[in-house]
Amino acid sequence: MPPATGLSRRVGRLNCVLPDLRGLDRHRRNDPGGCDHINPRTLFVGGNDMKRLVTLVSVASFLFVASVCGDTLTVLHLNDTHAHLLPYGPKDAEGVGMFGGMARVATLIGMNKMSEPNVLLLHAGDISVGDFMFQKYLSIPELEIMKQLGYDAFTLGNHEFDLYPSTLKYELSTAGFPGSGFPVLCANLDYSADPEMGVFIKPYVIKEFGGTKVGIFGLTTDFANSGSNPQPDVILPPLSVAQAWIDTLRVGHGCNVVILLSHLGTPTDQAVAASTAGLDVIVGGHTHTQLDQPITIGNTLIVQAGEFGHYVGKLHLFVDGGVITGHDFQLMTVDNNVPAEPTTAGMLAMLAAGVEADTLFGPVFSHPVAQAAIDLDKDFGQGLVMDNPMGNMIADAFRQATATDIVFQPQGFINQQIWAGPQVGDDIFQTVPYGFDQTTRLGFKLATFETDGMSIIAGLEFSVYNLPYLEDFFMQVSNFTYAYNSSAAPGSRVDYGSITIGGSPLNPFGTYTVTVPDGVVPFLTQIPGFSVNNLTITDQFMYTVVRDFMAAHSPVAYYRQGKVLDLAAITDPMAGVEALVQMVSMDQLNGSITKAKVAEILTRDFGIVAKHIEGGRDVAAGAKLHGTAQYVKAQMRLGLIGDMAGQTLLYVMNRVAGSLAPANHMAQEPSPSSESALIPAVFELAQNFPNPFNPSTAINFTLPSAMPVSLEIYNVLGQRVKTLVDATMAAGSHVAQWDGTDQYGGAVSTGVYFYRLVAGDQTATKKMMLLK
Numbered sequence: 001m002p003p004a005t006g007l008s009r010r011v012g013r014l015n016c017v018l019p020d021l022r023g024l025d026r027h028r029r030n031d032p033g034g035c036d037h038i039n040p041r042t043l044f045v046g047g048n049d050m051k052r053l054v055t056l057v058s059v060a061s062f063l064f065v066a067s068v069c070g071d072t073l074t075v076l077h078l079n080d081t082h083a084h085l086l087p088y089g090p091k092d093a094e095g096v097g098m099f100g101g102m103a104r105v106a107t108l109i110g111m112n113k114m115s116e117p118n119v120l121l122l123h124a125g126d127i128s129v130g131d132f133m134f135q136k137y138l139s140i141p142e143l144e145i146m147k148q149l150g151y152d153a154f155t156l157g158n159h160e161f162d163l164y165p166s167t168l169k170y171e172l173s174t175a176g177f178p179g180s181g182f183p184v185l186c187a188n189l190d191y192s193a194d195p196e197m198g199v200f201i202k203p204y205v206i207k208e209f210g211g212t213k214v215g216i217f218g219l220t221t222d223f224a225n226s227g228s229n230p231q232p233d234v235i236l237p238p239l240s241v242a243q244a245w246i247d248t249l250r251v252g253h254g255c256n257v258v259i260l261l262s263h264l265g266t267p268t269d270q271a272v273a274a275s276t277a278g279l280d281v282i283v284g285g286h287t288h289t290q291l292d293q294p295i296t297i298g299n300t301l302i303v304q305a306g307e308f309g310h311y312v313g314k315l316h317l318f319v320d321g322g323v324i325t326g327h328d329f330q331l332m333t334v335d336n337n338v339p340a341e342p343t344t345a346g347m348l349a350m351l352a353a354g355v356e357a358d359t360l361f362g363p364v365f366s367h368p369v370a371q372a373a374i375d376l377d378k379d380f381g382q383g384l385v386m387d388n389p390m391g392n393m394i395a396d397a398f399r400q401a402t403a404t405d406i407v408f409q410p411q412g413f414i415n416q417q418i419w420a421g422p423q424v425g426d427d428i429f430q431t432v433p434y435g436f437d438q439t440t441r442l443g444f445k446l447a448t449f450e451t452d453g454m455s456i457i458a459g460l461e462f463s464v465y466n467l468p469y470l471e472d473f474f475m476q477v478s479n480f481t482y483a484y485n486s487s488a489a490p491g492s493r494v495d496y497g498s499i500t501i502g503g504s505p506l507n508p509f510g511t512y513t514v515t516v517p518d519g520v521v522p523f524l525t526q527i528p529g530f531s532v533n534n535l536t537i538t539d540q541f542m543y544t545v546v547r548d549f550m551a552a553h554s555p556v557a558y559y560r561q562g563k564v565l566d567l568a569a570i571t572d573p574m575a576g577v578e579a580l581v582q583m584v585s586m587d588q589l590n591g592s593i594t595k596a597k598v599a600e601i602l603t604r605d606f607g608i609v610a611k612h613i614e615g616g617r618d619v620a621a622g623a624k625l626h627g628t629a630q631y632v633k634a635q636m637r638l639g640l641i642g643d644m645a646g647q648t649l650l651y652v653m654n655r656v657a658g659s660l661a662p663a664n665h666m667a668q669e670p671s672p673s674s675e676s677a678l679i680p681a682v683f684e685l686a687q688n689f690p691n692p693f694n695p696s697t698a699i700n701f702t703l704p705s706a707m708p709v710s711l712e713i714y715n716v717l718g719q720r721v722k723t724l725v726d727a728t729m730a731a732g733s734h735v736a737q738w739d740g741t742d743q744y745g746g747a748v749s750t751g752v753y754f755y756r757l758v759a760g761d762q763t764a765t766k767k768m769m770l771l772k
Contacts, residue, residue: 310334385560
């Protein structure tokens with residue numbers, strides 16, 4: 001591979017130039033240090049390893065190409081590299097990350113270009129944000145490397161707009177675009193208010209390989225309009241323009257093959273494929289999806305190559321007579337088995353040394369600051385438990401720093417996991433890299449504010465509204481629990497009775513202090529009815545808070561804790577019991593159940609419940625759940641089950657008991673002869689029925705024992721409308737009717753109302769709607 005001479009010429013300049021991000025005043029700042037902090041030899045391998053890789057790539061390519069005839073098109077592709085220029089992930093004995101690294105990527109691309117026919121090299125967007133390299137140099141080094149590797153096209157990702165179009169234009173012009181660059185695509189970008197952007201951005205590019213004419217157009221997610229900062233530019237809805245661009249390329253320009261270079265995410269890619277004609281391939285990005293084989297929708301292939309340069313996708317298309325007649329696909333792993341291209345590795349070492357020489361950063365690549373005892377994953381949960389170790393650790397770190405009642409940390413603000421072993425500053429920054437403070441070059445700060453319980457309910461409904469299609473706003477939490485049902489109608493997914501703060505039920509009319517990243521605040525203020533009071537932007541950065549928390553708690557070990565539950569996983573009583581068994585294992589692993597014998601007894605008891613259910617003995621199953629609930633409470637009092645874990649187990653047991661037959665939601669009191677069999681095992685407030693309603697609705701609730709009960713109706717302003725029950729009631733199932741009138745008998749207006757049940761020391765709240 002030829003030396004990266006263009007990149008070499010610019011390294012010195014990059015070490016001392018960065019723009020004002022809004023005004024683009026190209027001020028310069030002296031670089032106080034040299035390039036002696038990083039040893040280039042730790043970043044690459046050469047000699048026999050390189051020869052071995054050349055041989056393997058060449059043989060594999062020969063075997064494939066020899067098996068076909070006609071034109072073979074080879075599409076190499078990456079996406080969502082997020083400034084991960086250096087290797088990352090778990091470290092080898094020399095402290096070098098085992099995954100990714102642009103010097104290793106350069107080797108794979110170079111070898112494939114030498115051995116494969118008709119290579120197209122594509123990037124599906126988001127080279128920006130994610131590493132200290134970006135905080136120091138922006139995306140200029142990655143653009144330079146991409147030029148040297150001979151990219152054929154690059155689609156803008158949403159994060160390319162995070163620092164405004166002015167910064168994007170600066171990056172491109174500094175890297176020699178458009179003159180010496182490659183095509184930068186976005187066919188759904190309206191830059192009519194920003195004509196200069198049209199110098200750099202094009203809708204499509206056409207490539208010819210022998211008798212095959214290939215049209216490539218780019219689309220960017222319109223989520224960027226609210227989730228990033230493209231203004232004054234506007235990103236148009238991709239589905240509204242896709243077919244027109246396909247027709248432009250296939251009909252207008254006579255392209256045999258049409259490729260969408262997409263930064264839309266896999267679900268939207270599938271929607272585009274299903275709603276268009278004439279589209280052959282979608283090379284995707286945005287959702288960081290690792291597709292081991294293409295998704296096929298009609299005649300369209302969809303591919304995506306994970307994240308951070310850990311994989312390079314390779315798609316062979318066999319074209320005969322202008323028609324694709326076959327394909328072959330593989331994800332090529334980029335790890336420490338791939339030798340680094342020496343010139344690129346050397347340039348990256350110089351850039352890394354420039355970061356470390358900057359007093360704003362220091363030795364963030366070379367000096368360990370914390371230890372992780374285990375891998376802390378950030379994967380969105382599956383099944384019942386939806387919190388994750390990274391979310392729990394970050395949220396707890398924030399709360400330790402601010403001492404608020406609650407922390408909300410959006411899933412989309414967690415970029416990467418932590419792997420077991422020593423952690424340098426860059427490892428930690430890669431987990432929370434979003435935002436850009438021009439003074440410190442760090443990311444978002446922490447913000448604190450006050451809000452009320454009703455706002456929290458509205459915020460939670462907003463956070464789960466678009467699941468499973470959009471996870472970015474899903475809330476990881478500290479000192480807080482909640483449950484929702486992703487299969488329920490959006491807007492009515494959260495079980496308000498599940499919400500606890502510090503172990504106490506949410507008071508819809510109480511006031512709470514909250515911590516979030518300051519980048520979250522603009523989203524909260526857009527939620528109808530969400531109140532943000534006494535907002536303070538602290539001087540504490542996400543990165544430094546997490547770094548210091550990990551250092552203070554090393555070696556760090558965090559687990560799933562059951563703070564957030566998706567009730568869609570409890571499809572029937574048996575599924576609920578299986579989930580309870582899994583929760584016991586989880587709680588034993590995370591230390592919430594401190595004695596193995598307790599976990600053994602719970603697992604045995606839930607096995608007995610399962611056998612009762614299988615045998616159709618639901619009354620016996622309910623009775624066993626009641627007894628097990630008493631055991632859980634006793635172990636909580638002894639400190640052998642943590643309070644949060646115990647409350648969560650009781651909550652799920654309550655859900656399972658409520659799903660057993662005979663139903664616990666009875667419209668009348670049981671007869672004396674059957675009362676003992678039908679007394680419910682646990683407290684529950686049911687959803688009113690019908691809902692929405694007019695003119696009246698029934699509210700069912702169950703009590704495990706006699707106790708004082710209050711059932712009240714509130715409006716969305718938190719004003720009490722009517723008290724339905726205020727008495728001591730017996731154990732069993734009860735029903736209250738509300739006829740849509742207030743305390744004085746006057747009819748209330750159409751709208752959303754809340755009903756709140758207080759029974760002894762237990763509280764539950766649910767929402768209903770009156771439609772006239």
